[in-house]
Amino acid sequence: MIKVLRERAGMSQRELALSTHCSEDLISAMERGVRTPQPDFLIRVDPILGANGVLRATTDEVREALARARTRHPDWFRGFAHLELGAVAIHEYSNQAIPGLLQTEGYARAVFAKRRPLLDEETLEKRIADRLARQQIFERWPAPTLSFVLEQVLLQRPFGGRDVHIAQLKRLLEICQLRTVELQVMPTWLEEHATMDGPFTLLTPKGHQEVAYTEIQGHARLITGPDEVRLFSERYGIMRAQALTPRESLTLIEKMLGEL
Numbered sequence: 052m053i054k055v056l057r058e059r060a061g062m063s064q065r066e067l068a069l070s071t072h073c074s075e076d077l078i079s080a081m082e083r084g085v086r087t088p089q090p091d092f093l094i095r096v097d098p099i100l101g102a103n104g105v106l107r108a109t110t111d112e113v114r115e116a117l118a119r120a121r122t123r124h125p126d127w128f129r130g131f132a133h134l135e136l137g138a139v140a141i142h143e144y145s146n147q148a149i150p151g152l153l154q155t156e157g158y159a160r161a162v163f164a165k166r167r168p169l170l171d172e173e174t175l176e177k178r179i180a181d182r183l184a185r186q187q188i189f190e191r192w193p194a195p196t197l198s199f200v201l202e203q204v205l206l207q208r209p210f211g212g213r214d215v216h217i218a219q220l221k222r223l224l225e226i227c228q229l230r231t232v233e234l235q236v237m238p239t240w241l242e243e244h245a246t247m248d249g250p251f252t253l254l255t256p257k258g259h260q261e262v263a264y265t266e267i268q269g270h271a272r273l274i275t276g277p278d279e280v281r282l283f284s285e286r287y288g289i290m291r292a293q294a295l296t297p298r299e300s301l302t303l304i305e306k307m308l309g310e311l
């Protein structure tokens with residue numbers, strides 16, 4: 052519906068993205084059915100596309116679809132996905148792959164297509180759609196506090212091939228420039244590092260204390276004990292001090308993209 056109305060209005064995806072203050076990739080994903088539009092987006096875009104209330108009328112159905120989406124993740128991930136959806140703060144350190152919240156569709160496809168044992172086509176497409184659906188957190192308002200610390204090697208590994216790699220770096224540049232997000236790169240040449248124990252996420256659910264989440268070799272663990280969570284929080288704080296600043300990280304990504 053969005054695509055038909057956009058084309059009828061004579062607008063490109065880029066023009067609609069600028070008019071609605073979101074990314075062109077998001078518009079494309081919604082038109083292809085990969086991402087479910089948020090109800091507030093439908094309300095905002097309705098007059099822009101001259102829909103005369105048609106898009107606004109779908110908001111109840113969309114809310115139901117989003118509610119169903121909360122239970123579509125694998126059992127072992129479902130608890131964390133539910134907390135993430137309503138979190139007021141998320142801080143993530145990654146040293147193995149670009150975090151799911153930041154992945155492009157092409158990168159996510161490469162990740163799931165190459166995993167072993169192989170996934171059947173139906174499961175593959177479902178996992179990709181579910182992962183991209185989580186990214187609607189960037190459209191939420193009031194927005195949660197979001198920060199990411201990524202090892203530099205993640206930006207150098209051409210996962211999925213050159214075109215996928217370029218698109219992923221461009222996506223990171225978009226994320227870097229969001230007011231609600233801080234993205235920092237941990238340089239490979241650094242002589243000190245606060246933790247070598249693997250990736251983790253710190254998450255603060257609304258109205259609750261901060262928790263930590265780890266996921267290694269398919270074993271997920273949600274950590275709620277205050278003393279253990281504090282250790283993760285301290286490590287993350289030290290890593291942010293050790294990493295490049297957000298501005299330096301943006302410059303590095305721009306440089307790497309220019310060299311491809």
